[in-house]
Amino acid sequence: MTNETASEITPRNNVLGNVPEMSVSELAFSLKRTLEETYGRIRIRGELSGVKVAASGHMYADMKDEGAVINIVCWKGVMSRLSLMPEDGMDVICTGKVTSYPKGSRYQIVIDSIELAGEGALLKMLEDRKKKLAAEGLFAPERKKPLPFIPHSIGVVTSPTGAVIRDILHRLADRFPRPVLIWPVPVQGDNAADKIAAAIKGFDSIQSSGAMRRPDLLIVARGGGSLEDLMAFNEESVVRAVADCSIPVISAVGHETDTTLIDYVSDLRAPTPTGAAEMAVPVRANLRTQILDDEKRLVSGISRLFEEMRHRLTAQAARLGDPGRILEVKTQSLDHLSQKLVSGFERGLSGKRTRMLELGAMLRHPKDRIAEAQKILSIRTDSLMRVRNKLLDEPQKRFVHAGRMLETLSFKSVLNRGFVVVRDDQGKPVTAADQTRTGQSVRLQFEDDKLVDAVIGKGGKSKKPAKADSQGQLF
């Protein structure tokens, strides 16, 4: 190869016949100059192989395709700015300068940037990286930290210029203004990933002190762009920084359709930077409304509770019964009864009164009765008088008559004629002399009814019967 290059140089220098002598160094440096001037900056595509980073920090590798191999070198200073870490087998496009290494007389390409060739290859690389990081558990759901409901301070890692930060700040202001700390970073290009990772770590290492307050929520954001533009957010350093961060992180990179590895490791993935602001804070006005609503419900709740308790109390009290009411009922029945009592009594009384009047009417005054009786008596008396005359006058006449008859027929009339009646001491008439004894006391009754004692003399028997005979004969 060196010969070919030399043969090209020779005719150009137009040194024929009299070939000047050159030192090796002269030729080598001449070749180097020629290479650099001829090719300048080039882009070369090929597959990486034999990638190795020397102790010095420089990286050496080969780029190859089916027919050729060329050395590449990447100086230490450039390495850190590369948008992706070179790995064996990567199909890459390197940008750099063709030069030669005079000490080995080998030409090589000194690269200043490296990018994956073709979207498919890039995607495959990302897929492999994703698998690797996932295998480490960095994307595990249980690693996700909960976001504060209302963060007291929000750290934003993004470009200080452009629409992204403006959208975030405006949306935050609209919803719920919060203190925001912006950590300005480049969001694309070489070493953007390192800056982003450093910013995340930087926020994580802030200790709250006086002026600066450690954020309790981070937003890592970038606007839309090509896959390559978003590559910084696919870098392992960024993914690991988010994984290690103790502050919850919302990622918002590109448009909704773009998914970068930071979205897998972040605690919440927002579709857009505006979306991140919406996820970061609630809407203050809504919360106000909610609190007002809660207050209303609180008041109405306790009112209703009291109302219900009062109602229940009233209901129970009603069931308990009002002693007054019970008394009223009792009073009423008492009234009723006493009325019945009075009316019953009165009815009874009036019955009695009627009866009394009846009886009273039946009861006649003694005067009347006396009068009546007198009347009857007088009638009777009259009748009696009339009858008496019959009953008395007649017998009287008969009595007189009988008296006369008696007078006429009486022994006294005999006495008048000088006869006496001899009576024993018993008063019995002695009618026969046999009934006498000598010495016997007899009484002699004369016509004037005077009695004279007499004694039967000797021979009474004889005398006496004589006497008695005479008397006996008399009657």
Next chain:
Amino acid sequence: MSEQQIPQQPPVENMTFEAALAELEQIVGSLETGSTALEDSITAYERGTILKKHCESKLSEAQAKIEKININSDGTVSTAPFEEQE
């Protein structure tokens, strides 16, 4: 249980908005369902009122101080007011 918990509740001043709101909602819910005893309901109502005030003040203390991080030459960070740039 519940009547014992009420006096043991943390002081409202130290509560986060979210916790205060959650407790407020819980109090409102229990008052609405009438599951609170009458005596407790008064305590709950009072606490609900305090929680509501606390939430309101949390909502009111919304400042939007926007600052930018500066990395100093000695590697320390400081903040400076952030000016929006087009």
